[in-house]
Amino acid sequence: MVVVFLHGWSPNAPFPLIGAYRYVAIALPAMLLSMFVLIGAALPAKSLSVVEVVEAQRGLWNVVRQPLGLPLFMALGLAITLRGPFDYADGAELAGGTSAEESGPALALWKFARAAMLVAFSAMAATAFLGGHLGPVLPGPVWLLLKTLAVMAATVAAGRFFVRMPPARMLTLLWVVLLPLSFASLALVGVEVLP
Numbered sequence: 001m002v003v004v005f006l007h008g009w010s011p012n013a014p015f016p017l018i019g020a021y022r023y024v025a026i027a028l029p030a031m032l033l034s035m036f037v038l039i040g041a042a043l044p045a046k047s048l049s050v051v052e053v054v055e056a057q058r059g060l061w062n063v064v065r066q067p068l069g070l071p072l073f074m075a076l077g078l079a080i081t082l083r084g085p086f087d088y089a090d091g092a093e094l095a096g097g098t099s100a101e102e103s104g105p106a107l108a109l110w111k112f113a114r115a116a117m118l119v120a121f122s123a124m125a126a127t128a129f130l131g132g133h134l135g136p137v138l139p140g141p142v143w144l145l146l147k148t149l150a151v152m153a154a155t156v157a158a159g160r161f162f163v164r165m166p167p168a169r170m171l172t173l174l175w176v177v178l179l180p181l182s183f184a185s186l187a188l189v190g191v192e193v194l195p
Helices: 002-009 014-045 050-055 069-080 104-129 140-161 167-193
Strands: none
Touching: 002 014, 014 050, 014 069, 014 104, 014 167, 050 104, 069 104, 069 140, 069 167, 104 140
Protein backbone atom coordinates (compact mmCIF):
# COMPACT_ATOMS: atom_id res chain seq x y z
CA MET A 1 0.00 0.00 0.00
CA VAL A 2 2.84 2.36 0.86
CA VAL A 3 4.66 1.59 -2.40
CA VAL A 4 1.59 2.35 -4.51
CA PHE A 5 1.03 5.58 -2.60
CA LEU A 6 4.65 6.66 -3.08
CA HIS A 7 4.46 5.69 -6.74
CA GLY A 8 1.54 8.11 -7.17
CA TRP A 9 3.02 10.82 -4.99
CA SER A 10 6.50 10.91 -6.54
CA PRO A 11 5.64 12.49 -9.95
CA ASN A 12 4.17 15.55 -8.17
CA ALA A 13 1.22 15.62 -10.56
CA PRO A 14 -2.52 15.65 -9.82
CA PHE A 15 -3.73 12.43 -11.54
CA PRO A 16 -1.10 10.14 -10.01
CA LEU A 17 -1.71 11.66 -6.57
CA ILE A 18 -5.48 11.23 -6.83
CA GLY A 19 -4.95 7.61 -7.89
CA ALA A 20 -2.66 7.07 -4.92
CA TYR A 21 -5.14 8.49 -2.40
CA ARG A 22 -8.01 6.50 -3.88
CA TYR A 23 -5.96 3.33 -3.70
CA VAL A 24 -5.06 3.89 -0.04
CA ALA A 25 -8.73 4.44 0.82
CA ILE A 26 -9.68 1.12 -0.80
CA ALA A 27 -6.60 -0.91 0.17
CA LEU A 28 -6.78 -0.20 3.91
CA PRO A 29 -10.01 -2.13 4.54
CA ALA A 30 -8.78 -4.84 2.15
CA MET A 31 -5.67 -5.26 4.32
CA LEU A 32 -7.84 -5.53 7.43
CA LEU A 33 -9.89 -8.14 5.63
CA SER A 34 -6.77 -10.18 4.93
CA MET A 35 -5.74 -10.00 8.58
CA PHE A 36 -8.86 -11.83 9.75
CA VAL A 37 -8.68 -14.35 6.91
CA LEU A 38 -4.99 -15.19 7.45
CA ILE A 39 -5.47 -15.52 11.20
CA GLY A 40 -8.26 -17.98 10.42
CA ALA A 41 -5.86 -19.93 8.19
CA ALA A 42 -3.23 -19.99 10.96
CA LEU A 43 -5.59 -21.08 13.77
CA PRO A 44 -5.62 -24.80 12.90
CA ALA A 45 -1.81 -24.80 13.02
CA LYS A 46 -1.78 -22.81 16.27
CA SER A 47 1.24 -21.05 14.77
CA LEU A 48 2.02 -18.22 12.37
CA SER A 49 4.76 -20.30 10.75
CA VAL A 50 3.95 -20.97 7.10
CA VAL A 51 5.48 -24.44 7.43
CA GLU A 52 3.13 -25.22 10.34
CA VAL A 53 0.13 -23.82 8.45
CA VAL A 54 0.85 -26.18 5.56
CA GLU A 55 1.38 -29.16 7.87
CA ALA A 56 -1.93 -28.44 9.61
CA GLN A 57 -3.62 -28.89 6.23
CA ARG A 58 -2.33 -32.45 5.76
CA GLY A 59 -5.76 -33.90 6.61
CA LEU A 60 -8.04 -31.08 5.49
CA TRP A 61 -7.17 -28.01 3.43
CA ASN A 62 -8.11 -24.61 4.80
CA VAL A 63 -10.25 -23.92 1.75
CA VAL A 64 -12.62 -26.63 3.05
CA ARG A 65 -12.27 -25.70 6.72
CA GLN A 66 -12.72 -21.99 5.98
CA PRO A 67 -14.80 -21.81 2.76
CA LEU A 68 -15.08 -18.02 2.81
CA GLY A 69 -11.36 -17.56 3.46
CA LEU A 70 -10.02 -18.02 -0.05
CA PRO A 71 -12.66 -15.88 -1.80
CA LEU A 72 -12.13 -13.10 0.76
CA PHE A 73 -8.35 -13.42 0.39
CA MET A 74 -8.82 -13.20 -3.39
CA ALA A 75 -10.38 -9.78 -2.83
CA LEU A 76 -7.10 -8.75 -1.22
CA GLY A 77 -5.23 -10.20 -4.19
CA LEU A 78 -7.26 -8.07 -6.57
CA ALA A 79 -6.52 -5.03 -4.43
CA ILE A 80 -2.76 -5.45 -4.09
CA THR A 81 -2.26 -6.42 -7.73
CA LEU A 82 -4.41 -3.47 -8.90
CA ARG A 83 -6.88 -5.58 -10.86
CA GLY A 84 -10.55 -5.42 -11.72
CA PRO A 85 -12.87 -3.86 -9.19
CA PHE A 86 -9.97 -2.71 -6.99
CA ASP A 87 -7.97 -0.90 -9.69
CA TYR A 88 -8.53 2.57 -8.32
CA ALA A 89 -4.86 3.59 -8.52
CA ASP A 90 -4.34 3.23 -12.26
CA GLY A 91 -7.84 3.87 -13.61
CA ALA A 92 -8.44 5.02 -17.17
CA GLU A 93 -10.58 7.94 -15.98
CA LEU A 94 -7.45 9.32 -14.28
CA ALA A 95 -5.40 9.03 -17.50
CA GLY A 96 -3.53 6.08 -16.03
CA GLY A 97 -3.57 7.20 -12.38
CA THR A 98 -0.29 6.56 -10.60
CA SER A 99 1.29 5.63 -13.95
CA ALA A 100 0.06 8.74 -15.80
CA GLU A 101 3.47 10.39 -15.86
CA GLU A 102 5.52 7.31 -16.73
CA SER A 103 6.72 5.71 -19.91
CA GLY A 104 9.56 3.53 -21.12
CA PRO A 105 11.66 1.64 -18.56
CA ALA A 106 9.88 3.16 -15.55
CA LEU A 107 6.48 1.96 -16.79
CA ALA A 108 7.91 -1.47 -17.62
CA LEU A 109 9.37 -1.72 -14.11
CA TRP A 110 6.00 -0.78 -12.58
CA LYS A 111 4.26 -3.47 -14.63
CA PHE A 112 6.92 -5.98 -13.58
CA ALA A 113 6.34 -5.05 -9.91
CA ARG A 114 2.60 -5.63 -10.33
CA ALA A 115 3.29 -9.04 -11.90
CA ALA A 116 5.66 -9.91 -9.04
CA MET A 117 2.94 -9.03 -6.52
CA LEU A 118 0.54 -11.32 -8.41
CA VAL A 119 3.00 -14.22 -8.17
CA ALA A 120 3.73 -13.57 -4.47
CA PHE A 121 0.04 -13.27 -3.61
CA SER A 122 -0.84 -16.43 -5.55
CA ALA A 123 1.90 -18.45 -3.86
CA MET A 124 0.73 -17.28 -0.43
CA ALA A 125 -2.92 -18.11 -1.23
CA ALA A 126 -1.91 -21.57 -2.47
CA THR A 127 0.12 -22.10 0.70
CA ALA A 128 -2.41 -20.78 3.21
CA PHE A 129 -5.58 -22.27 1.73
CA LEU A 130 -4.72 -25.04 -0.76
CA GLY A 131 -2.21 -27.06 1.21
CA GLY A 132 0.93 -25.63 -0.36
CA HIS A 133 3.17 -28.45 -1.51
CA LEU A 134 0.85 -31.24 -0.28
CA GLY A 135 -0.62 -33.53 -2.89
CA PRO A 136 -0.49 -37.10 -4.21
CA VAL A 137 1.97 -38.59 -6.72
CA LEU A 138 3.73 -35.43 -7.95
CA PRO A 139 6.65 -33.84 -6.06
CA GLY A 140 5.84 -31.02 -3.62
CA PRO A 141 7.30 -28.14 -5.66
CA VAL A 142 5.23 -29.19 -8.67
CA TRP A 143 2.06 -29.14 -6.56
CA LEU A 144 2.89 -25.69 -5.23
CA LEU A 145 3.58 -24.43 -8.76
CA LEU A 146 0.31 -25.86 -10.10
CA LYS A 147 -1.72 -24.40 -7.23
CA THR A 148 0.01 -21.02 -7.60
CA LEU A 149 -0.72 -20.97 -11.33
CA ALA A 150 -4.37 -21.86 -10.65
CA VAL A 151 -4.73 -18.99 -8.18
CA MET A 152 -2.98 -16.62 -10.61
CA ALA A 153 -5.37 -17.61 -13.40
CA ALA A 154 -8.38 -17.17 -11.10
CA THR A 155 -7.14 -13.75 -9.98
CA VAL A 156 -6.58 -12.51 -13.53
CA ALA A 157 -9.97 -13.89 -14.63
CA ALA A 158 -11.74 -12.29 -11.66
CA GLY A 159 -10.01 -9.00 -12.44
CA ARG A 160 -11.46 -9.07 -15.93
CA PHE A 161 -14.89 -10.36 -14.91
CA PHE A 162 -15.87 -8.01 -12.07
CA VAL A 163 -16.54 -4.39 -12.87
CA ARG A 164 -15.33 -1.52 -10.76
CA MET A 165 -17.85 0.26 -8.56
CA PRO A 166 -17.73 3.91 -7.59
CA PRO A 167 -15.27 4.34 -4.69
CA ALA A 168 -18.00 5.14 -2.15
CA ARG A 169 -19.90 1.94 -2.96
CA MET A 170 -16.72 -0.12 -2.85
CA LEU A 171 -15.86 1.29 0.58
CA THR A 172 -19.36 0.45 1.79
CA LEU A 173 -19.02 -3.09 0.45
CA LEU A 174 -15.63 -3.51 2.15
CA TRP A 175 -16.47 -1.98 5.53
CA VAL A 176 -20.10 -3.06 5.89
CA VAL A 177 -20.22 -6.46 4.16
CA LEU A 178 -16.82 -8.08 3.58
CA LEU A 179 -15.06 -7.04 6.79
CA PRO A 180 -17.81 -8.37 9.11
CA LEU A 181 -18.03 -11.49 6.93
CA SER A 182 -14.30 -12.10 7.37
CA PHE A 183 -14.62 -11.64 11.13
CA ALA A 184 -17.55 -14.10 11.23
CA SER A 185 -15.49 -16.59 9.24
CA LEU A 186 -12.62 -16.19 11.71
CA ALA A 187 -14.98 -16.72 14.64
CA LEU A 188 -16.37 -19.92 13.10
CA VAL A 189 -12.88 -21.32 12.51
CA GLY A 190 -11.96 -20.38 16.07
CA VAL A 191 -14.96 -22.20 17.49
CA GLU A 192 -14.17 -25.28 15.38
CA VAL A 193 -10.43 -25.40 16.06
CA LEU A 194 -9.91 -24.10 19.58
CA PRO A 195 -11.42 -26.23 22.34
